Amino acid sequence: MHAPTAPRVPSSGHCIFCDLIRGAAEVSICYEDATAIAFMDIQPVNPGHVLVVPREHYEVLQDIPGSVGLHLYQVATRLIPVVQASAGASDMNIVVNSGAAAGQNVMHYHIHLIPRRDGDGFDVPLPFPGSVMPNRQQLDAMAARIGSQLRDPLRN
Numbered sequence: 001m002h003a004p005t006a007p008r009v010p011s012s013g014h015c016i017f018c019d020l021i022r023g024a025a026e027v028s029i030c031y032e033d034a035t036a037i038a039f040m041d042i043q044p045v046n047p048g049h050v051l052v053v054p055r056e057h058y059e060v061l062q063d064i065p066g067s068v069g070l071h072l073y074q075v076a077t078r079l080i081p082v083v084q085a086s087a088g089a090s091d092m093n094i095v096v097n098s099g100a101a102a103g104q105n106v107m108h109y110h111i112h113l114i115p116r117r118d119g120d121g122f123d124v125p126l127p128f129p130g131s132v133m134p135n136r137q138q139l140d141a142m143a144a145r146i147g148s149q150l151r152d153p154l155r156n
Contacts, residue, residue, distance in 0.1 A: 017108035021055050030083075035068060036075045041112070045122045048087025048115040052076045058109045061098040076111050089115030093124060 020027040021037055030050060031038035041049040052075050058064050064072070080092050095112040097104040116122065134142075149155060 013107070015057060015106070015108050017053055017106055017110065018057055021053070031075060031079060033075070035071050038075060038079055038113075045093075045112075045114045046087065046089065046116065046120055048083050048089060048113075050079060050083055050113040052079065052111040052113065054109060059107045060104065060109055061096060064109055072111060076113060079113060083113055083115055087115035089117050091116040093122075095124070 016025065019025045020039065028040040029037060030040065031052075035055060036052060037055055038050050038052045041051050052072055054064065054068050054072060056068070058068070061069075076094060080094075084090065084092060093112070093114040093116055095114060096110075097112075098109070100107075114122070
């Protein structure tokens with residue numbers, strides 16, 4: 001059995017998103033409520049690239065309380081058709097980079113809404129070209145490991 005994971009300690013570093021939320025820097029807001037704020041990405045993949053952000057500082061996905069995560073997802077799904085229509089895009093990538101190794105460069109949790117058009121040049125290739133297809137035994141073993149952790153009564 002594994003001991004429960006200790007809660008993450010937020011970094012003490014400066015957070016540009018917290019500055020934006022407090023009004024200490026320029027931001028182009030397209031949605032806000034008491035829990036969430038959505039604004040235009042200043043280095044957009046495509047026009048209409050929006051970030052959905054909790055007002056309270058949480059660094060990564062696993063730090064987000066369930067109710068806040070659900071609300072952020074509801075805000076994102078409400079914004080998607082409006083962003084698509086406004087940007088003239090038929091499709092959408094919803095991207096969460098959770099942690100530095102996953103490509104997160106602002107350590108304040110956020111959801112990217114990226115409007116997509118045929119031939120726009122952006123690519124998130126899945127399956128990943130460098131991945132090796134595991135055999136069924138490896139897949140079953142990982143599924144069992146994950147499932148047993150979910151059922152562990154000592155897990156938080």
